[in-house]
Amino acid sequence: MSTAKRLQLPCDRKERLRYIRQQFPEAGGPDLSEAWPGGRVEALRRLESADGQAYERSRNFLDGAVTRLSPYLRHGCLTLREAFDHVHRTSGGRAQKLLFEFAWRDYWRQVWYQHGDAILSDMEVAKVARGTRPVPQDVLEGETGLPCMDAFIHDLQGDGYVHNHARMWFAAWLLHWRKVDWRAAADWYVAELLDGDIASNHLSWQWVASTFSAKPYYFNKENLARYSGERFCRTCQATCPFDDSYEALQARLFDGSAPVSAKHYPIRAVSSTASTQVGEALVLFHDEMLSPAHALSRHPGPKCFVFDPVLHGGWSLKRLQFVADCLSEMEDVQVWQGSLDAVLRQYGTASVVTQRTPQTDLMALLQGCEVAWQAEPEFAPVELGERQLKRFSRYWEKVGPLLLGDSAYRKP
Numbered sequence: 001m002s003t004a005k006r007l008q009l010p011c012d013r014k015e016r017l018r019y020i021r022q023q024f025p026e027a028g029g030p031d032l033s034e035a036w037p038g039g040r041v042e043a044l045r046r047l048e049s050a051d052g053q054a055y056e057r058s059r060n061f062l063d064g065a066v067t068r069l070s071p072y073l074r075h076g077c078l079t080l081r082e083a084f085d086h087v088h089r090t091s092g093g094r095a096q097k098l099l100f101e102f103a104w105r106d107y108w109r110q111v112w113y114q115h116g117d118a119i120l121s122d123m124e125v126a127k128v129a130r131g132t133r134p135v136p137q138d139v140l141e142g143e144t145g146l147p148c149m150d151a152f153i154h155d156l157q158g159d160g161y162v163h164n165h166a167r168m169w170f171a172a173w174l175l176h177w178r179k180v181d182w183r184a185a186a187d188w189y190v191a192e193l194l195d196g197d198i199a200s201n202h203l204s205w206q207w208v209a210s211t212f213s214a215k216p217y218y219f220n221k222e223n224l225a226r227y228s229g230e231r232f233c234r235t236c237q238a239t240c241p242f243d244d245s246y247e248a249l250q251a252r253l254f255d256g257s258a259p260v261s262a263k264h265y266p267i268r269a270v271s272s273t274a275s276t277q278v279g280e281a282l283v284l285f286h287d288e289m290l291s292p293a294h295a296l297s298r299h300p301g302p303k304c305f306v307f308d309p310v311l312h313g314g315w316s317l318k319r320l321q322f323v324a325d326c327l328s329e330m331e332d333v334q335v336w337q338g339s340l341d342a343v344l345r346q347y348g349t350a351s352v353v354t355q356r357t358p359q360t361d362l363m364a365l366l367q368g369c370e371v372a373w374q375a376e377p378e379f380a381p382v383e384l385g386e387r388q389l390k391r392f393s394r395y396w397e398k399v400g401p402l403l404l405g406d407s408a409y410r411k412p
Contacts, residue, residue, distance in 0.1 A: 004306070004338025004346060009328050013037065016328060020321045023337060024307075027317035029192070033159050036071065036194060036318075038325030040291045043072035052087045052095020059097060060165050062228050067098070068161065070195035073105060075326055076289040076355075079377040080106055084403065093408055100396070100412055103403075105200055106379040107395045112199035112358040114389055119202055120183065127210040128254040131179035135188050139174065146241075148224060148232035149173055160194035160318045165227055171208040172218045176253045177241055182209040191314045194322050199358070218253060220246055281351040281372060282344065285333055286362055287311070288376070289355045290326035296355065296374065297332065302347060305330075307337045310361055340365045 007023060010016045017031050032038075050067040058064030072078050084102045087095050112119055122130075138144045142153035152170045155162045162170070174180045186205040190196040206212035221242040225233045233240075244252070283296050283303040290305075297303070305327055312320065327335050336343045344350060353372040357363070380399040388394045396412050404410075 002339035002342045004336050004342035007307075007335045007337050009324055009335055011328065013325070013328075016324055017321050020324045021317060024317065024320055027315065027320055029157060029160075029316040029318055032318040032321035032325070036159060036161065036322065038071070038075070038077070038290075038322040039329045040072075040077045040293060040326070041329065043069065043077035046072065047078060047083055047086055050083075050087060050098070052091035052098045055098045056095055060227050062163050062166060062231070064163075066163065070105075071161070071322060073102075074195040074197045074200075075287055075323065076294065077291050077326060080379045081377060084379070088404070096410055099404070103379075103396060103399060104392060105197075106399075107389070107392050108197075108199035108203045109358065110384050110395070111203060111389050114384075114386065116358065117360050119199065119206075122211040123203075123206055124211050126216075127214065128176075128216050130209060130211070131175050131181055133178065133180050134184050135174070135180055136178065139178070139180075140188070145238050146173075146232075147236050147238070148228065151232065156189065156192050157316075160192055160316065160322075162193070167204070168208065168217060169219055169224055171205055172216075173241075175205075175209050176216060176218050182206060182211065192316050192319075194319060196315075196319065216254070218246075218249060220244060220249055281353040281370075282347050282349050284340075284352045284354040285330070286354060286357060286359070287323060288357055288359070290323065290330065292330050294355075296353065297330070299353065302334065303330075303332050304334045304336055304343060304347070306340045306343050307335070308340045308365065310339075310365060311359075344369065 007019075010019050021027075021031065046067060046069055050069065051065050054065035055067065059066055069078065069083060073080060073083060080102050084099060087098055087102075091098075115123070139149075139153065142150050142157065144150055144153075149170060152162055152166045155166070171182075171185065174185050175182055182205045183202075186202045189205070190198065190201040193201065203212055208217045210216040219242065221233070221240050221244075224242060242249070281301065283299050283301060285294070285296070285303060285305045287305075289296070291297075305323075307320065307323075312323075324335075327333060336346075344352070350368065351370045351372075352366060353374060354366075355376050356373040357376070380402050382398055382402055384395065384398065388398050393412055400410070
């Protein structure tokens with residue numbers, strides 16, 4: 001029979017990190033960095049310091065004024081609409097690039113809601129020959145011989161955060177130069193990221209691979225050197241695989257051979273249709289709603305969070321510690337480790353109220369329960385169909401004017 005035990009998270013952060021390391025000895029990687037405390041307090045501090053205009057000017061540079069809000073948005077410490085409204089209000093209408101990024105997160109999520117587990121397969125036939133290899137050992141160890149790529153791997157495995165432009169460069173190199181299967185790469189990557197989100201992560205890898213975009217993304221040395229300040233190129237002793245024109249790289253990487261047929265993975269038929277019926281039930285906080293300001297924090301009755309191996313078993317240690325930081329601010333939420341089924345038995349209930357999610361693993365765990373799925377905080381009050389979710393530009397044509405008003409709306 002499956003089991004579960006209740007955890008007692010220490011108030012002191014150093015003790016809390018040590019405690020989580022002891023409770024999850026199988027979790028790999030280093031402790032969560034002091035630069036990445038989890039929780040809503042830190043999320044609000046970062047949001048207050050976000051400079052939308054500076055982001056507009058410098059976001060593509062590795063030392064640019066990026067917000068580093070993504071782990072907090074991923075775990076629900078802040079809502080997307082909260083972040084969007086704050087930046088829109090404080091930037092004087094001059095931060096549209098940052099507002100686009102918030103909208104991209106909602107776009108990926110709406111695609112996940114519409115297609116479910118299908119996003120784990122090729123959404124479209126690849127426009128170029130598709131890699132099929134596993135992630136190579138030299139990549140897993142961060143010893144590729146390329147200072148730029150090794151630095152990006154060390155960022156991933158060390159802090160669990162990688163600058164967005166670096167993610168694009170790394171993904172393009174892994175998929176197009178090393179011919180790795182995007183799914184293998186995406187699965188490995190998401191387990192390490194503090195902001196690891198199936199929709200944003202897997203669909204972004206597909207965007208680079210051209211299985212959910214009109215063409216593959218790739219880059220050259222000039223692009224990397226410019227936006228990295230040549231920090232890697234100055235001391236690099238390797239033969240640079242990126243040192244060529246885009247035309248030459250295109251001919252070398254994409255030789256005209258036929259694309260590989262789309263690879264499909266099983267799709268589970270699970271549903272989390274929103275409901276407003278909330279009776280006497282256990283309030284289940286999952287890893288997308290970790291905020292003491294969440295509406296369900298005011299719901300009467302017991303509240304819990306469960307580190308279930310089905311949901312979190314493949315996560316790095318730093319990701320688990322980040323979640324523990326978030327939970328430490330949620331005083332009324334009891335924290336458990338073990339199977340969700342065993343936790344429900346401890347409470348003597350099969351009745352649950354929680355926030356709606358496209359996470360099929362969680363939905364599958366709750367299939368035998370009476371679940372009141374509460375709608376998640378809304379980003380844009382609009383119905384989106386398959387056409388709007390085919391490409392971000394079509395999504396933004398529908399959503400942008402509603403969020404910004406017709407006079408401020410700009411195409412992406």
